[in-house]
Amino acid sequence: MQDDHWQELTVAECHRLLAGQHIGRIAMVERGAPVIFPVTYLFHDDQIVFRTGEGTKLAAAGRQSSVAFEVDAVDEDSRTGWSVLAQGKAAEVTEPAALASLRSLELTPWAPGDKRHYVRILPTSITGRRISVPAGLGANWLG
Numbered sequence: 001m002q003d004d005h006w007q008e009l010t011v012a013e014c015h016r017l018l019a020g021q022h023i024g025r026i027a028m029v030e031r032g033a034p035v036i037f038p039v040t041y042l043f044h045d046d047q048i049v050f051r052t053g054e055g056t057k058l059a060a061a062g063r064q065s066s067v068a069f070e071v072d073a074v075d076e077d078s079r080t081g082w083s084v085l086a087q088g089k090a091a092e093v094t095e096p097a098a099l100a101s102l103r104s105l106e107l108t109p110w111a112p113g114d115k116r117h118y119v120r121i122l123p124t125s126i127t128g129r130r131i132s133v134p135a136g137l138g139a140n141w142l143g
Helices: 010-020 054-062 096-102
Strands: 004-008 023-032 033-044 047-052 064-075 080-092 117-132
Touching: 010 033, 010 064, 010 080, 023 054, 033 054, 033 080, 047 054, 054 080, 054 117, 064 117, 096 117
Parallel strands: none
Antiparallel strands: 004 117, 023 033, 023 064, 033 047, 047 117, 064 080, 080 117
16 A cells, blocks of 8 residues: 555665664464564664574574564654564574674673573565654544
8 A cells, every 4th residue: 555644665675674773573373372572683684683582482483483573663743653574484593603693793682581592584575664644634534
């Protein structure tokens, strides 16, 4: 959908926005139900990389599960915002050279705990949207 208030973003714009943020949300299915977790991440070499401990996210990476990753920003005063959605498979990084490279980056989790495992998402699809709602229009401006 494209109109004066809704704009599809290019892949290059999505990459720039992913690289400019550090908190995102990873979505996956756990025991038949969708779950979403916030993570501190980096967008590095066209991959989304985050650190985690033992648990749901690491187990999903071990199964190379399909995941979705979302990052967004909203400016309520100007009624503008954007959202980027990446879809792909999660995988734990275990190769020594790749781990050494990732450990040299500034990727410090905000959440406490042992986050020694590195997980990457190599996106197979990246889409994004920017929205701008004109001043004076209420929440029901579409209908």
